[in-house]
Amino acid sequence: MSGSVIRTLILKDWQLHRTQISFSMVAGVVALGVVQLRSETAFMVGTVWLFVALIVLGSMLPVSNVINERKKQSAVFLMSLPISAVQYGMAKMVSTIGMFLIPWGAMVIAGWTLVLSRHDIPNGFITLMFVLFGLPLIGFCLIAAAALVSESEGWTIAATIVSNSSYGLIWYFIIREPAINGTLKSSAPVWSAPVLAILGGEAAAIALILGLTFYLQSRKREFI
Amino acid sequence: MRLYEGMTLGWHMNFIRSIYPNWDAPYSQLLLKRFGLRAEQKVKGLSHGQRVKATLLLVLARRPRLLVLDEPTTGLDPVARHEILRELTAVMTDERRSILFSSHNTQDVEQISDRITFIDRGRIIDSMDKETYLDRWRRLRLEVPAGIRLPTLPGIIDVRQDGRLAVATANAFAPDMASAYEGTGARVQSI
Structure with missing residues (x-):
């Protein structure tokens, strides 16, 4: 019963947000289409759009899936069902993260394929691409964690502000990193120690945020 | 209790049915007809009375033994109120089923209650069967x-x-x- 209830709740969230996810996918496809226009400006504009689509989805999803359900009192409807606070919390966590990971994963694969298929873009870009794609995922995890754990609009907005305002600064430092900057034009991706350290740091940050969120979610005993 | 605004009543019925295996589908169809609702209606397009009826439909078709309702008729027009009370009275005809509801409307209480409890600032101040109250x-x-x-x-x-x-x-x-x-x-x- 427990597993099937969680599955039902996850499916419910997917059905409620399919339009939002579809829009972000369409935005991603449009951005990739712009990248394909084969000019430096189009490449830059398309890349920015691609990341904007991910950042917007990562900011909106936790609000609409977690906070709005509380705000609009739909959670009370769920409280009338034989669902425990832990089941609800776990379902929310899996659905929120899953709904982001699908478009994020699709865009990573699409971006990777694009770089590999285009002869005018050196494969050295792949390291930068992977490092940059990790950032919206960390930002999303931070916002989702704030929403899931606090269930407060204020804390979620604070996490969104912190996350979204730090992209520019982090991008600046990443682009200036010689291990990335110096290998962009190489014919093959260079997985140097600094690059692996950055990717490892991103993975550790994601694991830490999600692990802590999972731990705190599993300790919730009450809906309110 | 709010339903999901962007989804239809039919979607809500399917959702509840996936959680309650003993969901009474024929009864839910009967309630749709009695309440004048359509399964394909989106919740955001329903009036307050229709939302109350939709919520009650979602609850009643589970065939619960105990139904707990908070002010079920508040804000309803007389027709909707009559429909809700008629359905609750129908539930009461089954002796295995009970309804515990709160109300400030003494007419509703008098119409469908067997037993009445008065609560003032969280404390029970009196509790007895309706006939005794009416006599006293x-x-x-x-x-x-x-x-x-x-x-x-x-x-x-x-x-x-x-x-x-x-x-x-x-x-x-x-x-x-x-x-x-x-x-x-x-x-x-x-x-």
Whole structure:
């Protein structure tokens, strides 16, 4: 019963947000289409759009899936069902993260394929691409964690502000990193120690945020 | 309790059915018809009365043994109120099923309750079956000639007098109250 209830709740969230996810996918496809226009400006504009689509989805999803359900009192409807606070919390966590990971994963694969298929873009870009794609995922995890754990609009907005305002600064430092900057034009991706350290740091940050969120979610005993 | 605004009533019915294997589908269709609802209606397009009926449909078709409702008829127009009360009364005909509901509307309480409990600031102040309440609570309309003072009787909780007319409210009515008032010179017009 427990597993099937969680599955039902996850499916419910997917059905409620399919339009939002579809829009972000369409935005991603449009951005990739712009990248394909084969000019430096189009490449830059398309890349920015691609990341904007991910950042917007990562900011909106936790609000609409977690906070709005509380705000609009739909959670009370769920409280009338034989669902425990832990089941609800776990379902929310899996659905929120899953709904982001699908478009994020699709865009990573699409971006990777694009770089590999285009002869005018050196494969050295792949390291930068992977490092940059990790950032919206960390930002999303931070916002989702704030929403899931606090269930407060204020804390979620604070996490969104912190996350979204730090992209520019982090991008600046990443682009200036010689291990990335110096290998962009190489014919093959260079997985140097600094690059692996950055990717490892991103993975550790994601694991830490999600692990802590999972731990705190599993300790919730009450809906309110 | 709010349903999901962007989804249809049919979607909500399917969602509940996936959680409750003993969801009574024929009964849910019957309730749709009785309440004048359509499964393909989106929740955001429903009126307040329709939302209450939709929520009640989603609850009733689970065939619960105990139904807990908070002010189920508040804010409803008389027609919707009648429909809701009629359905709740129908539930009450099954002796294995009970409804616990709160209401400030004494008409609703009188119409469908078997047992009534008064709660004031979180504390139960009285609880007994409806018939006993109806027997105990009475309003005595009195004509009080000038110069006559109404006595304080045990069981009378409120007396309001306007000139020669007075209304005494009893929460523990006894037939000898009328004779006690008449003994002082007042005339009992009605009980």
